[in-house]
Amino acid sequence: MSHTAEESFISKYVFSVDHKVIAKQYMITGLLMAIVGGLLAGVFRTQLAWPDEPVFGLGIMAPHVYNAMVTMHGTIMVFWVAMPVLVAGFGNLLVPLMVGADDMAFPRLNMTSYWVFFLSTIVLIISFFVPGGAAAGGWTSYPPLSNSIEASGVNWGVNLWVLAVALEFVAFLLGGINIITTGINMRVPGMSMWDLPLFVWETVIASIVFLLSVGPLIGGAVMILLDRNFGTGFYDPIQGGDPLLFQHLFWFFGHPEVYVILLPALGILGEVLCANSRKTLYGYKMIVWSVIVAGILSFVVWAHHQFVSGIDPRLAFPFSLMTILISVPFAVHLFAFIATVWRGSIRFNTAMLFACGFVALFLIGGVTGIMNGTAAIDIYIHDTYFVVAHFHYTLVPITFIATFAGIYHWFPKLFGSLMNETLGKIHFLGTFVFLNLTFLPQFNLGMMGHHRRIANPTAFDFLSTSDALFLQELSTIGTYGLLLAQIPFVFNFFSSMFRGEKAERNPWQATTLEWNTESPPGHGNFDAPQKAYRGPYVYSPEGVSVDFLPQFEPPQDGE
């Protein structure tokens, strides 16, 4: 199975078809973009806290620059961090290993996927430097603002934004086909669908949801390009078009997209929580069914983003109801995760701390979502900082906290070594504390009626109270802390990569197939053909002396 032929540097590290190298390429590109997205937040948070002073001594920030920064922060964090790191990065690394395959089903397609993504990244970066600046109409890019050069002052910025997003979706379509095919078809003998690790289930469902939802948005984006550059009127009421059309197309994709990145994060959580509490997943089948239900329901909740957008007011009730229903599968997840640590024997390594942090933070994101989903309350809090706080309590745990849990946990399979635990714990503590300091005040600001996306709160009397200004400053200090708290991680990441403690095959005594490879696995992954003998989370079973029975271990006496 293993490939012994010598490979050139280029084919091994650059144009590689090895899923693990592609995973690292995706992850590192995503994490580099996270630095860009994080620094953007640092800059515009500075503007918000001290709006009439020069930002970092660089001068007063022009409002259109502020708009561009906010827009690009959202775009980058969702499309260039969460997607490449969680879906493409962890998906590439783990799906083949967990099902016991020697690579993805279509390795060349996989390589193409990354390089198309890389191209999209370049296009997005270029968009910062074209005349008129980067896209500045919010990450949702609603027309007519986004498709009118006169109204937005942005010219090529939006064209490149649309092009970059479209390229990126091509990349993830290719990647998604691979994940679905590999997860379903390349399972080793003995591994039924009901023996798949949770991460594989979640990522396969996420990829299917992405595949089915992305078409309308690509159509919507192409219509923006045509409106902008060829004067078509898809979104122009004077020419018979309708601006709301784009909102429907955007959110038909945009809300499922939340689940596309949430599901792999929940998959990571399942693996890390089970391995470190030495417990089997509480109600595996129940959780898997809830993922499937979530995938289906994710297609019928989109208009809750549009309660106050001018859609038929009668639509509020059905979409509010569906939004309530989709909270059920995720309530199942959270309660099942809490039940998983119940009666465990919990080992608090860094990965586990981040996993527990996820549960604690995501709960806040989850319950505050009920406020937004309640149509009557949404009239007041829509487009305020309450919503900003809410979705950061969901998206930051997804995009960063789960990612960190995964990186600390699977670092041996990425680079063959363990990350430093002391630095890891400092990283966790700093991230957890400052994340709350950043976003808790924003709930209050939202309740004060503070609307989003304004560059200078002091333009309004009701936002110029000492309370409001203090909360803005608090949030900004939190942002600085959150950014600084990542320094130990960056240092740890690179020093562990080169000089970290060598990891054995299965340092966490975990049960899934990726732990039956060398750390890191060679090209071809496994040194012998694999077979699965049992379900994925046999931790602390009754009647045997060991506290875990891996999927790859032949049956024991008495089992």
Add this chain to the structure above:
Amino acid sequence: MLDSLPLENISTFGADVDAITAFVWWIIVGWGLAAEAIFIWFLIIYRKKDGVRAAWTPATTLRSTAWVLVPTFIVLLFDLVIEHRSAPIWDTIKDPAQIPQHEVLVRIRARQFAWDFTYAGEDGKLDTADDFTSMSELRVPRNKVVRFQLESLDVIHSFWVPVLRLKQDIVPGRFIPGWFEATTDGEYEIACAEICGASHTQMRALLVVESAEKFAKWAATQVEQNALTLN
């Protein structure tokens, strides 16, 4: 947290919005804290201890999944109660068919980056000779139903009056109706809540609530001025 809400409510339906906000808030705070407490409690008492082995709980029976499904069902029940309370409030504010009989009719026009307000005048009809327009200032009589019609001249804006608990996007090509009834005299701020371009932040106007007599006097001078400019 709601105690720090500095904004008074001055609309008839605002009290209902505040009431359901507080209602849901206390439910989620209660549930959230309970769930966090249980989780943290588990983390503490089930931390790794020598000689203590984790339990085998695959939860394959309906009875054992009940520990997850019953709390989930209770959450769903709470959700439905919330929805049941929310729907009528939403309809009161948003359903065009339920807009009460109005005393003032005004067209609210948004454009980058300003507001103007055209009043229907004596005849109660828009687009007639006695219409008059006020720039950046929406004057309304206290305790009277004001019906408005939202229009945008360029991009999407959002009519946001925090003290009224009212927000409605304004979409080019649509004429979106709505209403409110203000209960307290004073000057309040109106903002645009949907990003609409470079000077989105500056898109501000004033809501002035005053007695019906004062409003009538002001309206009369506006009509006169309007007649003068027309001649």
